[in-house]
Amino acid sequence: MSVTGLRHFTFGDFRIDAVARELSRRDGTPVALTPRVFDTLLYLVQHAGTSLSKDELLGAIWPGRVVEENNLTQSISILRKVLGIEAEGHRYIATEPGRGYRFVADVQTPGEAPTPALVESAEAITASDAPPSSVPEVPRAPVRRRRFTRLVALACVVSILAIAGIAWLGRTHEAPAAATPVTTIAVLPFKPLLPADRDEVLEMGTADTLIAKLSSNRRVIVRPLGSVRRFDQLDQDPLAAGRALNVGAVLEGHVQRRADHVHLTARLLRVADGAALWSGTFDERFTDVFALQDAIAEKVAAALSLKFDRDEQRAMRAGYTRNPDAYLLYLQGRYRIGKVTPTEIHAGMEAFRKAIDLDPTFALAYASLAEAYRRLPITSDVDPKDAFPLAKAAAQKALEIDDNLADAHSVLGWVAFWYDWDWATSEKEFLRAIELNPSVTEAHLGYGHLLACIGRNAEAIEQGARVRELDPLSPLANSVTAFFLMSADRNDDALALLDKALAIAPDFWVARLHRGFIALDAKNYPNAIAEFAAARDHSGGSMQAVSMLGYAKALAGDRAGAQALLEQLQQQVGQRYVPATSIATIYVGLGDTDHAIAWLDRAYDQRDVRMAFLKVDHRWKPLRADARFIALATSMGLQ
Helix, strand or coil: CCCCCCCEEEECCEEEECCCCEEEECCCCEECCCHHHHHHHHHHHHCCCCCEEHHHHHHHHCCCCCCCHHHHHHHHHHHHHHCCCHHHCCCCEEEECCCEEEECCCCECCCCCCCCCCCCCHHHHHHCCCCHHHCCCCCCCCHHHHHHHHHHHHHHHHHHHHHHHHHHHCCCCCCCCCCCCCCEEEECCCECCCHHHCCHHHHHHHHHHHHHHHCCCCCCEECCHHHHHHHCCCCCCHHHHHHHHCCCEEEEEEEEEECCEEEEEEEEEECCCCCEEEEEEEEEEHHHHHHHHHHHHHHHHHHCCCCCCHHHHHHHHCCCCCCHHHHHHHHHHHHHHCCCCHHHHHHHHHHHHHHHHHCCCCHHHHHHHHHHHHHHHHHHCCCHHHHHHHHHHHHHHHHHHCCCCHHHHHHHHHHHHHHHCCHHHHHHHHHHHHHHCCCCHHHHHHHHHHHHHCCCHHHHHHHHHHHHHHCCCCHHHHHHHHHHHHHCCCHHHHHHHHHHHHHHCCCCHHHHHHHHHHHHHCCCHHHHHHHHHHHHHHHCCCHHHHHHHHHHHHHCCCHHHHHHHHHHHHHHECCECCCHHHHHHHHHHCCCHHHHHHHHHHHHHHCCHHHHHCCCCHHHHHHCCCHHHHHHHHHCCCC
């Protein structure tokens, strides 16, 4: 059989759309193939039952190019794996000893008549960004015949376009159906071309990099990596993910690295109707991956009718390295710190350091190292004096290389807020980060925290709303916004957001902690104790959670239980860093004001991050009339 003008072919459990250049299973599940592999399969299927020599296949798949026979062998090998035939022998593609290959399966062409094919070389297809509907099958005709076919096809296309143009002019009075502009997008974790070759760092890292680049455009909201990383299943429906993320479009694709090459396919889908707004296939050297990612970001923006101005173009390319090994280490570091556990954060930091060793001018690696250091005191009970100076130094180094990195300015905002207690500098740095990239959620989170802690509650709540707009599925975004509402005495509204956070992540300990605070305000001590115990258990023993559990037990009349938790914390002093505010908390619950103030003095000397909450944290209410407490708050600029 030789049919080169048909669009649809079915065989076994598979279906081919020659125009859309898609292979799928009969149940509709897409099967990802690189351009050359797809061309090989299509040519074999179009000539099913015919013995095809290797030379003929090489000439058809790589027209006009001198390539090694190994290229064809690899394509056939990949097809056999993808079609799942190893267990049953070569029931689709048979090897013809000494000649080539034959497609031996029964091929059906469901009720179609041949249609004129637009003939292009596979090389031209790969290099172009034409939509799938303009992509033809691979020709088999001799060179002179192919040229004639091109001319005929071109004439057909011109005629069709002319007729379409006349028809359109005749209907200009009709208002076209306007598509709703897409202002929100999610870049889903990329998938492997072959499940057995999964590389989660590269898959997640490709999405992370594209998120950062697209976020440079101020006219679109891009969901952060923290929200999309949960949609990394190989069978994930991109449209279902888009609906869950409440976005107008999703970018999804496949990526695979082979030696020094990277194969990447990408599709931009409109969530409302599943329409493909853009698609592209790329096969590049890994050293060119940076230009490739820039090109994808620009094509996606163009498909959404967005343009990068000069500053946005510069920001999109800022901070990266030209060293592929340093870039891979950077991706590994980002993947690690995204898991937000002490072990993973430290592993990520080590990867960033190695990336910097390979490229001391890699500004984004410095910025991410700064972010990792910044997280340690609040997430892992690390001594602020050990972490924040290093976070500050790394962020400043990043800005020496590129002063327009929003992430580095955000880290400086956090350091000024949590460690220096320099509220004016903190606000300046957060606002600079937001100005450079309005989609940086960490900057909005930090700025909201700052505003809440210095008493500007309405503005803090606005920042919380912005964070939730950027990242609606983040349990942290919902929990932190709840804290802003609690600071404004809006506990009912806060509880609604905490319930949402726990619906997203039932074990999220920060939400449990805040629910415990609200229960304390209502003097519902049993509920408070239950929530703080859950926070302790789900956090792996956070000292903040332990101290609040002791505080609640003391208020509930269980002084022995509170004293036992106090002794548990005190026994660790000298062995590891213990936030002094944690010990002060239990003393407040026990009514021991002198010891509580003494430990707050120690917390001041430690630069304990929770001292920044001194003005708004309800646990300190019994101390607020004490002159020593007033002096502490005044020295911090909070009175």
